[in-house]
Amino acid sequence: MAAAPATPATHSRSTSTRGRARVAVGLGALLLAGSPVLAAPAHAEPVADYEVPFPCGQQWTGSTRAKHSPSRFSIDWNRPDDLGDPVVASAPGTVTTAQASGSSGYGRYVVVDHGGGESTLYAHLQAVTVQLGQRVDQGVQVGLLGSTGNSSGPHLHYEQRLDRKVQEAWFSGAAFTYGSTVVSRNCLDVPMAADVLGDDRAELVVFRRQAKAQFRVLRADGTVKRMSMGTATDEPLLGDWEGDGLANPGIRTPTGSTFRLRTPRGPVSVTFGLSSDRGIAGDWDGDGRWEVGVHRARSGHFLLRGADGTTTTFAFGDADDLPLTGDWNGDGRTDVGVYDTDSALFTLRYVDAEGTEWTASVAYGEAGALPVAGDWDGNGRTDVGTWDPASATFSRRVAPSPTSTNARTVAVRFGRPR
Secondary structure (H helix, E strand, O other): OOOOOOOEOOOOOOOOOOOOOOEOOOOOOOOEOOEOOOOOOOOEOOOOOOOOOOOOOOEEEEEOOOOOOOOOOOEEEEOOOOOOOEEEOOOOEEEEEEEOOOOOOOOOEEEEEEEOOEEEEEEOEEEEOOOOOOEEOOOOEEEEEEOOOOOOOOEEEEEEEEOOEEEOOEEOOEEOOOOOEEEOOOOOEEEEEEOOOOOOOOEEEEEEOOOOOEEEEEOOOOOEEEEEOOOOOOEEEEEOOOOOOOOEEEEEEOOOOEEEEEEOOEEEEEEOOOOOOEEEEEOOOOOOOOEEEEEEOOOOEEEEEOOOOOEEEEEOOOOOOEEEEEOOOOOOOOEEEEEEOOOOEEEEEEEOOOOOEEEEEEEOOOOOOEEEEEOOOOOOOOEEEEEEOOOOEEEEEEOOOOOOOOOEEEEEEOOOOO
């Protein structure tokens, strides 16, 4: 069924009421390995909008015990045959620990800082798929469930912390009932843009993280084109893989570092980069066909894979920047850029015909927004934009060039707000 037409909207950031005054009634059904249920002291609701740390729609049981280390508020998550299952971020934030080896304690584990003293910990992982300093969105895979360190069997040890002290867990705006089985609502939209319809302008797109993931493309008449590809933990890509003027979907699966690209001639697979890298795409050589690449957050490097398999590597941006690509100067070659979500600052890089590297900065959006890039007006130059997760609003900066001061904003609500 076609979606209702999208309507223009003034870009504004809504303020959540979460974490202001509501207080949990306690731990609920705290399991004590057969002992009676114990009440717990009341804990204030966290500011971060936490979701269960597993892909959309999966069913998991979370338990604890009286002497659970380091706190009875920690959760041990399990489901049948769960060894090697993906573990995802409960909320957006910055990776402050990515311990990829370890035979004691937490074993292999990840800590994500969500700001305001709040953080989450994911322990006993089989593998870590993020890097220190990296900015991760909610729903991004951080590792695989395992049994490393001081673990007696496969499970995810999970903590929600405030100022490093473990707190009673909350999910979807409610205090968690320990010992219960829940279905993950970590079902989020990822903002994107590309010329999918062949009209020389970038359409607004969201990638919906669900068991059978979908790319949803907003047409000019407000209807939505749907393309199914990948799963909830895959990282989405859009690119003109065949050089026919149309962008097609692609995904990168962190486990295995494998790109899968949909083309008119059939699927194409490319293995490139590390499992903890983030995939990007662009026409690096200007021949009309797009290639793949990765952004390696821990070193701030871009690695661009050419059609012949060679790699171009260079440093640009900081570990916690989000990568993006676009043809900023209209020369037919795709360039790279980064976006700082805290300062809402785009920094764009391009190389001219003489081989000189240029950089420019554009302040746009608000803190916490996610970056998008596309040729909004069809002039051959990629523009920048943002997507506000709270209101699901795309704000497109339409200008003669991405750094021009002569710019206007066109805002449209599309996707599912968080």
